[in-house]
Amino acid sequence: MKMIKREVVSQYGGMVKRVHEEEFVTHNDKSLIQETRTLFIMGIPVKSRTLLRPAGLGDAFRRAFGGAV
Numbered sequence: 001m002k003m004i005k006r007e008v009v010s011q012y013g014g015m016v017k018r019v020h021e022e023e024f025v026t027h028n029d030k031s032l033i034q035e036t037r038t039l040f041i042m043g044i045p046v047k048s049r050t051l052l053r054p055a056g057l058g059d060a061f062r063r064a065f066g067g068a069v
Contacts, residue, residue: 015042024055024063031055 009018018038025034031054039047055063 016040025052027052033059 005019005021009035010016019038019040021038023034023036025032033055035051035053037049038045
């Protein structure tokens with residue numbers, strides 16, 4: 001559906017970045033949020049973690065306001 005991407009931390013002139021991505025997905029007829037957090041060093045992804053979780057109240061506000069919250 002819709003993806004929200006944020007650069008959380010950028011250090012050392014952009015050589016180290018932490019990126020947080022969220023996407024609404026459908027899994028077994030349920031609307032879930034897939035979160036991916038990735039650490040980039042000099043543009044190469046070094047560490048990545050992906051979680052599936054149910055949508056909460058904050059996600060409902062984010063969806064209603066178009067990802068601005």
